[in-house]
Amino acid sequence: MAYDHKQIEKKWQHYWDENQTFKTSSSHDKEKYYALDMFPFPSGQGLHVGHPEGYTATDIVSRMKRMQGFNVLHPMGFDAFGLPTEEYAIKTGEDPKTVTQKNVKNFRRQMKSLGLSYDWSREVNTTDPKYYKWTQWIFEQLYKMGLAYEDEIMVNWAPDYNGGTVVANEEIIDGKTERGGYPVYRVPMRQWALKITAYADRLLDDLDDLDWPEAIKEQQRNWIGRSIGAAVNFQVTDHDEKVEVFTTRADTLFGATYLVLAPEHELVDQIVSPEQKDAVAAFKADLATKSDLERTDLNKDKSGIFTGAYATNPVNGQQIPIWIGDYVLASYGTGAVMAVPAHDQRDFDFAKKYDLPIVPVIEGGTADETEAYTGDGVHINSGFLDGLDKDEAIDKAIAWLTDEGVGEKRVNYRLRDWIFSRQRYWGEPIPVIHWEDGETSLVPEDELPLRLPEVDNIMPSGTGESPLVNIDDWVNVVDENGRKGKRETNTMPQWAGSSWYYLRYMDPHNDKEIISEDAVHYWHNVDLYIGGAEHAVLHLLYARFWHKVLYDLGVVDTKEPFQELANQGMILGENHEKMSKSKGNVVNPDDVVEEYGADTLRLYEMFMGPLDQSIAWSEDGLSGSRRWLDRVWRLFIDDENNLRDHITTHNDHKLDKIYNETVKKVTDDYANLRFNTAISQMMIFINEAYKVDGIPADYMAGFVQLLNPVAPHMTEELWSYLHPDTTMTYSAWPTYDESALVEDEIKIAVQINGKVRANIMIPADADRDKMTELALADETIQSRLDGAEPKKVIAVPGRLVNIVV
Ligand code: ANZ
Helix, strand or coil, rough: CCCCHHHHHHHHHHHHHHHCCCCCCCCCCCCEEEEEEECCCCCCCCCCCCCHHHHHHHHHHHHHHCCCCCCCCCEEECCCHHHHHHHHHHHHCHHHHHHHHHHHHHHHHHHHCCCCCCHHHHCCEECHHHHHHHHHHHHHHHHHHHEEEEEEEEEEEEEECCCCEEECHHHHCCECCCCCEEEEEEEEEEEEEEEEEHHHHHHHHHHHHCCCHHHHHHHHHHHCEEEEEEEEEEEECCCCCCEEEEEEEHHHHHHHEEEEEEECCCHHHHCCCCCCHHHHHHHHHHHHCCCCCHHHHHHHHHHHCEEEEEEECCCCCEEEEEECCCCCCCCCCCCEEEEEECCCCCHHHHHHHHHHCCCECCCCCCCCCCCCCCCCCECCCCCHHHCCCHHHHHHHHHHHHHCCCCCEEEEEECCCCECCCCCCCCCEECCCCEEEECCCECCCCCCCCCCCCCCCCCCCCCCCCCCCHHHHHEEEEEECCCCCEECCCCCCCHHHHHHHHHHHCCCCCCCCCCHHHHHHHHHHHHEEEEEEECCCCCHHHHHHHHHHHHHHCCCCCCCEEEEEEECCCEECCCEEEEEHHHHHHCCCHHHHHCCCCCHHHHHHHCCCCCCCCCEEEEEEHHHHHHHHHHHHHHEEEEECCCCCCCCCCCCCCCCHHHHHHHHHHHHHHCCCCCHHHHHHHHHHHHHHHHHCCCCHHHHHHHHHHHHHCCHHHHHHHHHHHHHCCCCCCCCCCCCCCHHHHCCCCCEEEEEEEEEEEEEEECCCCCCCCHHHHHHHHHHHHHHHHCCCCCCEEECCCCCCCECCC
């Protein structure tokens, strides 16, 4: 009978569930392997066909590792706090908790229908108080370590969006919210922040030891942006204040002809002259709508205004004007730069525009050129730095600044502290109480979790604060001495729960501690982590940060959470564009499973191309995958649903070579995440198997094992013909015989006077004499030679024979 995916897939899913086939062993005697997917946000839309791509990849590796004798941890869970659920709940009047439960149920059903071999007994959900108890616990440790603090921080405030919402930089386009297009303003607001900057060096240096795509490591390096330079103080003339600048080019100090402060710099209002006051104020007001990105864009016109104040250049005593300019960011370095227009393009453009002096201090650049000279060279016009090159001059300048007490070496990072609060309901409550006497305290650890109160209405407060401010009986607390306090009403950002979830899977039901020592010492960290490249920074950096903090606390015993990382590409619509509702090109995995089966979907997504590439969906490709599975089925099973008679205990050795090659290549390819080429090899094997009269039963079994990670349902069914009533999940992975791989015959080229005239097959172990004999005996060569006597014959074993006439 034809392969019936509906019946067979249901049968095996039921079997796996009943028998808890994929439950990770709690015994620690086998070697461990931990394969992790980025857990999804359970949206109302359900799974997208992009999800199963990464999920199948880790599933393949997990299934192979189980057969290779590892104790595999392959878990799944839900990252369920977040704005989309909250917004949906506000719109429909439903409770976010109920919405989440409904969505999770649907996601879990879909994942089970794909035959993913998760240990569901370890499922985590970030919105479960039993889980977020430990997210709050981590926050408390950060607080105690001085790594969590409150501050007035500039936020993007959209007063008209949902009654007032703070949005992330990434959610703003042209000064408006990405959703809805509401105007956004920069305003200071009290926030919690985590001092990720204290870990910047370790986050940077430890990247070197990770098996991650180089591009992702590079993105993290740029995001952290370590820059080694100097801080230099410029005394403001007729004021007590000094302007501190950060520069990577202390060597160019003699060419610093003016200073530029960020318009928001705190000194601006103190030093601005009466004549310039109004103009400066107008300039600042105008700028408030521009984003940092727009302000620093090299190609954009730079603008600024003179403050009316001057400062002294410490190296030569010159009076130089102090300007403010849009291209200097308040949030980077010290928010002030010394401008060296001869050697920095932005300063050059600014100086040209406002007619400021340009003094070259490195040979190779001249003032009247149209651009700054940014190369290295001999220093000129630079007093004690004259004659030195860049590196020498930087060192000497910093030494001088340090001696004179006007500067020092400074390392600066682009990385900012992590703003760790949201003015939202659907997030983890921050376990802090603000007391009326000004004291701030943590909720005692034994009172965690601090639960989110259940409320009827989660409309935003409208003041920018979280909806929690309106829940009086939750917010107001009194201690045993009658002292009154208010709970923190900000909640944690979406990223919190995902920053440590991989640890919880190791010991998911522990209610005494975040994770037992025993579990840590066995599982350590994740061996393979697969997910989308869009998480190159934020999630992957935050998780690394928390892991390092937990390492410092002695909770974990590894420096890094994810040893190997791979990214899956995007699955695009048939016309090579992003799948989206508006384009009507979204493929629903449920429909594919219904029509073709989960095994077909898995096979297809793994065969589309290399895992990390973005590839367009193709209905033809999908049905081709199904046809191949049918072909495999028919090779083994006849019309009466019996094993075909050509499956035999006898081996005539015709399939030896291809079988052993296939075992080797598939094993290697799976381990290196080259699933498409593994599948091609299995296709070649099936073609060869169709050509012979008898297929040894152990080759059939081995093939079925190789295919199992990709097409688990069909292969379990085929396996049951050989081993009734068992799952193949823990059968021993096939091995190959190295000697069977050796080629018996090889192809070599035969040349006459250096030109290839024929290709001939010869025994792989033929020596030079044998090669010469066979080459001269070849018919094509004989007719080419036409009786001519070779002067010399050169034979290169394994490659060619050249006949010189
Ligand atoms: C003088 C100078 C001369 C500079 C020269 C560069 C070239 P990275 O490498 O990215 O750290 N800078 C410092 N703070 C800034 C801010 N808040 N906004 C805009 N620009 C700022 O860049 C450091 C350089 O960027 C610093 O070195 C400073 O310009 C500028 F030939 O100082 B430099």
